[in-house]
Amino acid sequence: MAHDTQALAPGNYARVGKATTERPLARWTLIGISLVFLLLILLLPLAAVFFEALRKGPEAFLEALADPETFSAIRLTLIVAGISVPLNLVFGIAAAWAIAKFEFKGKAFLTTLIDLPFSVSPVISGLVFVLLFGSHSILAPYLQSYGIKILFAVPALVLATVFVTFPFIARELIPLMQEQGTSDEEAALSLGASGWQTFWYVTLPNIKWGLLYGVLLCNARAMGEFGAVSVVSGHIRGVTNTMPLQVEILYNEYNFVAAFAVATLLALLALVTLVLKTLLELRYSAEISASRRH
Amino acid sequence: MAAQTRKSWQFRRPSVLPGFGLALGVTLFWLTLIVLIPLAGLAIRSSGLGAAKFWALAADPRTLNALRISFGTAFLAAILNVAFGIILAWVLVRYRFPGKRIIDAMVDLPFALPTAVAGIALTTLYAPNGWIGQFLTPLGIKVAFTPLGIVIALVFVGLPFVVRTVQPVMEEIDREVEEAAATLGATRFQTISRVLLPGLAPAVLTGFALAFARGVGEYGSVIFIAGNIPYVSEIAPLLIVIRLEEFNYPAATAIAAVMLILSFSLLFVINLIQSWSRRRYGYGA
Numbered sequence: 001m002a003h004d005t006q007a008l009a010p011g012n013y014a015r016v017g018k019a020t021t022e023r024p025l026a027r028w029t030l031i032g033i034s035l036v037f038l039l040l041i042l043l044l045p046l047a048a049v050f051f052e053a054l055r056k057g058p059e060a061f062l063e064a065l066a067d068p069e070t071f072s073a074i075r076l077t078l079i080v081a082g083i084s085v086p087l088n089l090v091f092g093i094a095a096a097w098a099i100a101k102f103e104f105k106g107k108a109f110l111t112t113l114i115d116l117p118f119s120v121s122p123v124i125s126g127l128v129f130v131l132l133f134g135s136h137s138i139l140a141p142y143l144q145s146y147g148i149k150i151l152f153a154v155p156a157l158v159l160a161t162v163f164v165t166f167p168f169i170a171r172e173l174i175p176l177m178q179e180q181g182t183s184d185e186e187a188a189l190s191l192g193a194s195g196w197q198t199f200w201y202v203t204l205p206n207i208k209w210g211l212l213y214g215v216l217l218c219n220a221r222a223m224g225e226f227g228a229v230s231v232v233s234g235h236i237r238g239v240t241n242t243m244p245l246q247v248e249i250l251y252n253e254y255n256f257v258a259a260f261a262v263a264t265l266l267a268l269l270a271l272v273t274l275v276l277k278t279l280l281e282l283r284y285s286a287e288i289s290a291s292r293r294h
Numbered sequence: 295m296a297a298q299t300r301k302s303w304q305f306r307r308p309s310v311l312p313g314f315g316l317a318l319g320v321t322l323f324w325l326t327l328i329v330l331i332p333l334a335g336l337a338i339r340s341s342g343l344g345a346a347k348f349w350a351l352a353a354d355p356r357t358l359n360a361l362r363i364s365f366g367t368a369f370l371a372a373i374l375n376v377a378f379g380i381i382l383a384w385v386l387v388r389y390r391f392p393g394k395r396i397i398d399a400m401v402d403l404p405f406a407l408p409t410a411v412a413g414i415a416l417t418t419l420y421a422p423n424g425w426i427g428q429f430l431t432p433l434g435i436k437v438a439f440t441p442l443g444i445v446i447a448l449v450f451v452g453l454p455f456v457v458r459t460v461q462p463v464m465e466e467i468d469r470e471v472e473e474a475a476a477t478l479g480a481t482r483f484q485t486i487s488r489v490l491l492p493g494l495a496p497a498v499l500t501g502f503a504l505a506f507a508r509g510v511g512e513y514g515s516v517i518f519i520a521g522n523i524p525y526v527s528e529i530a531p532l533l534i535v536i537r538l539e540e541f542n543y544p545a546a547t548a549i550a551a552v553m554l555i556l557s558f559s560l561l562f563v564i565n566l567i568q569s570w571s572r573r574r575y576g577y578g579a
Binding site for chain 1: 311314336378401408411424473511
């Protein structure tokens with residue numbers, strides 16, 4: 001936190017000189033605007049989730065969570081994230097190895113392509129798989145004759161989730177591995193290590209915290225994804241509803257306590273993600289990519 | 295590079311590190327399978343409609359209104375995020391106050407909180423009888439179930455994009471620049487508006503573009519608070535979902551294609567402005 005040495009406590013500005021800071025009044029006004037803004041936009045919504053879930057007491061809250069449909073939604077969310085995150089982990093490491101450790105033609109273009117899913121609406125991310133595997137697609141007759149069910153089943157949920165979270169881990173690793181350069185790996189190779197040994201014993205320990213950081217963000221998005229999953233799920237109750245979809249269904253049925261009860265689980269996931277992320281930033285700031293150190 | 299003068303064109307600069315072929319192979323295979331083939335499928339399907347039919351579907355008044363609402367509210371929300379995001383980043387970089395660490399961590403909440411959860415929470419707060427809505431109703435301000443509600447949801451979703459792109463660049467600003475401006479007789483306001491903010495322009499533009507792109511496509515947090523009244527508060531992604539539920543695949547495809555073309559060309563223009571402003575002013579990002 002290099003800027004902490006520069007940061008000024010309101011009140012002792014006179015000692016430092018007023019040429020490069022604002023008057024206390026201006027300072028406290030800006031702090032006030034920021035706090036009120038964050039309160040209205042971030043903190044109150046978070047508080048509202050827990051308040052609404054417990055509005056009718058803890059028993060109603062627990063009863064809503066004990067519902068078998070909720071249970072199957074939790075299970076499905078864990079399955080989908082459990083498949084999608086490792087797939088993107090392997091892809092992220094491969095992409096970062098190629099892009100960060102080598103110089104080749106078309107690298108900038110490849111990076112742009114990897115970022116593409118960030119600028120595609122989640123609904124469109126789902127739609128492309130409906131067009132690919134839906135009953136009107138060119139693949140439909142083959143899938144039908146072999147009895148393979150992709151749309152409105154787990155495979156499509158995984159595909160849509162992988163699409164949406166595609167850039168997360170690669171984006172985290174590329175700047176980090178670029179910063180670290182190739183000298184460590186070159187040293188290991190010159191001492192006789194094989195390629196895989198170099199990767200396992202040199203590269204992986206160097207990037208492990210950055211990797212964990214990327215996995216954390218990827219997982220949060222994978223478990224919380226709504227738009228893309230909603231389009232490909234078909235909303236079959238107790239079968240293809242993930243937790244966010246279950247929240248929507250309960251909410252639209254005016255079953256607010258149950259909707260917010262499931263939402264508290266997702267909010268807790270978000271809070272745990274934030275705490276772990278902040279700890280990683282504080283503890284291992286040198287081992288995660290430069291843009292994340294604050 | 296000596297190696298490059300020897301050969302006029304080469305795909306890759308020589309390196310002693312192994313695994314390039316494998317890593318690039320896995321990357322390209324996965325990229326093609328997950329991203330390129332599905333997006334190409336969308337492109338083929340929409341071009342298969344033919345120009346006349348595509349145009350008729352895209353120019354449908356309900357579609358045009360939905361696109362106008364999506365891009366309009368996303369633009370407004372991104373502008374608000376730039377204004378509040380710059381203040382917030384400045385406060386987090388420059389000042390010290392109780393609870394700053396927690397505030398800093400909280401800025402990332404919209405990245406971590408599932409959009410559907412944000413959507414129902416914001417709706418509950420800003421509904422006419424909600425914690426915040428009850429104070430706005432007597433003033434005649436209606437937020438939930440109007441386009442204003444969409445803007446609120448998109449401000450929530452886009453905030454971290456602006457703060458997290460501007461913040462690291464602000465941390466790198468050299469104090470000497472401000473001291474020089476002050477010794478030359480600039481007031482603090484002049485120093486900020488004429489010296490510091492122009493240098494932040496590329497980073498601010500990046501944050502704006504990211505927040506805007508995210509806002510245009512956002513679905514989960516918006517559909518609960520928007521009220522979804524056709525021609526008034528119906529966003530384009532929702533119209534795609536509605537057309538899909540009607541099994542009207544051509545219409546859904548056409549709306550999606552228009553959205554993608556519009557947002558990719560906007561991002562391209564913003565990229566051009568950005569590289570221009572980066573040449574003109576200092577600071578990276």
